Amino acid sequence: MQAIKPDPQAPFFIVVNAGSGSSETALRRSVIEEVLTQAGRRFELALVDDPGKIAEVAARTAAQARAAGGILVAAGGDGTINAVAREAVAQGCLFGVLPQGTFNYFGRTHHIPEDLGDAVRALLDAQVQPVQVGVVNDRIFLVNASIGLYPRLLEEREIDKKQFGRSRFVAFLSGLKTFFSPHRRLRITLELDGKEHALRTSTLFVGNNRLQMEQVGIAPLSDAVEDGKLAAIAPKSVGKLGMLGLMLRAMLGRLGEADNLVTFSFRRMTVKPRKFYGKRRVKVATDGEVTQMTTPLEFRVLEGQLLLLKPADSEARPSAAPASDAPRMQA
Known part of the structure; x- marks a missing residue:
């Protein structure tokens, strides 16, 4: 599927994991608000200060994004990104990422900047590409x-x-x-x-x-x-x-x-x-x-099934030859 540009007026609905402390959360919020306000882009922030409520907040925010024709965004580590991505898949929302974790494998794989300001700016000029999702039972x-x-x-x-x-x-x-x-x-x-x-x-x-x-x-x-x-x-x-x-x-x-x-x-x-x-x-x-x-x-x-906003300048990797499916097993 060829990459497409999202609606440049679509509002962002951003789920922010606030579990790292109030001062760090305030800084993250300030950076996001400053970049998007300067760009004249509409947005709403949903702060999650209780990890046990992240699924609930993600579901509610995804419903708001879908109703408004907006873009659902996860700001946090791989666990936060997973929780918000589940709702993006379930509700058919475009999905953006602001990586803030320790390893950030998902963000780094898709060339999303680890600097928060750069990652927010990348959302503004991103293109949409479907990315592969794994599932175990009913969990992605x-x-x-x-x-x-x-x-x-x-x-x-x-x-x-x-x-x-x-x-x-x-x-x-x-x-x-x-x-x-x-x-x-x-x-x-x-x-x-x-x-x-x-x-x-x-x-x-x-x-x-x-x-x-x-x-x-x-x-x-x-x-x-x-x-x-x-x-x-x-x-x-x-x-x-x-x-x-x-x-x-x-x-x-x-x-x-x-x-x-x-x-x-x-x-x-x-x-x-x-x-x-x-x-x-x-x-x-x-x-x-x-x-x-x-x-x-x-x-x-x-x-x-996950429609991801990727930086417009991210390099497309060439198709690789398939690996052998035959496992080397032991009894």
Whole structure:
């Protein structure tokens, strides 16, 4: 689909995550108001000071945007962006992003400036392009979804960030601590293209972000995401030293060289516990937010359903050759 320009008079309805503190929130609000006022653009701000209410605020703001023919915008980290994007998909709104998180994988992938003022100015001259959305059961994800050790890592990282501050260094140390703590391994069955594969792993990670795949060094999976697929990564049953080795390879951008790793791409996959009858609830992380879901889990691509405002000068990446869909499994 060719990129199009949105209505230059369409008002912005901006959901702002105010969880980082009143002074920082006031600064963000001031920057947004100053840039849009100088541009003569109509806008409304919806501040979220309670993380538990972000879905409610996003739904209400999306309804306002749809009724006014406006553009729904998320200002925050990947979790905030996910919550607002869910409503943009559900209500058919154009969607903009003002990245304000620690890693900002979604914003960086789509060349959206990390400086708030620059990001707001980019909205004013943006073009609309549909972007790929992943879904696990009925919940979307823009960057990644996972079960097993990774959701636990995210929960403990959030605790550590509240105590020691939000930085990538704190996130790294927290992750290292979680990796070396005792944890149970998953025994799951994957259904792909009508075939079942048994897998034992500490975590199953499903990616929907080219940049994240590139950074850990798995080029075929980066290509797969560009080709309209999701990317799956699962470490085989290894000890703590083996997990440390995988972590170091990921940091160095060489994870694709590891032998004790299962990697593959797909458009649809069902995951269910082995030797377990009936339904079972598991923790699932989607874009950094952890929720409980009932198995079996169905991962799939919801292609072209998010109409994103991207900077007009963002470079279009060439189409990549599709990666192999055949997973290297272990019994």
